[in-house]
Amino acid sequence: MSMNPYRFCPHCKSDLKRKEVDGIDRLICPACGWINYLNPIPAVACLVKEKGRILLVKRGVEPKKGEWSLPAGFMELKETPEDATLRELKEETGLEGKVEELIGVYSQPSENYSTVLTVGYRVVKRAGAIRPGDDADDAGFKKINNPKDLPFTSHRRMLRDSNALL
Secondary structure (H helix, E strand, O other): OOOOOEEEOOOOOOOOOOEEEEEEEEEEEEOOOEEEEEOEEOOOOOOOOOOEEEEEEEEEOOOOOOOOOOOOOEEOOOOHHHHHHHHHHHHHHHEEEEEEEEEEEEEEEEEEOEEEEEEEEEEEEEOOOOOOOOOEEEEEOOOOOHHHHHOOOOHHHHHHOOOOOO
C-alpha cells in the first residue's frame, strides 16, 4: 500500500507537484494551494486483566497475522478514543467493558501508515462471553511473562507502563 495515493488534487483535479513545506517534501497543488499532509493514524488498545491474566486476541489479519496482541484498532471519525476502545473490545472479543484509566499514548512506525499513534487504556470487563470476531481468529485471557511476547512496540510499552506483569 502506498502511503500517498494522490497524483491529482482531490479538490480541483490539477496535477500535484512536490515542494518543501514546513521543512518536509510534500505534494501540493499549484492551482488551489491544497497541501497533502501525511499525519499519524490514530489507534486505540486496551488492557483487560482477570485473575493475573491479560486479554489477548490472535490476529486474523496482517500485520502480524497469527500473533497474539492486545485488543486494538483504528479510531473512526467522530469517535472518542474511549468509545473506539470499547468498540474494538466488543468487536474483537465479544466483551463489554468500562474504561478505567489512560495508560499512555504511544507512537509506532508502520509499514502501511508511516506512523500509528496508539492511545492505550486500562479497561475492566463488565459483561459478555469471549467470542472472537472482526479481525481476530481467537481471543482469551493469557498469562504473559514478558512484554516482548507481544508483536507491537506500543503494546509492549503499555504493559510496562501499566505494571500489568507485576
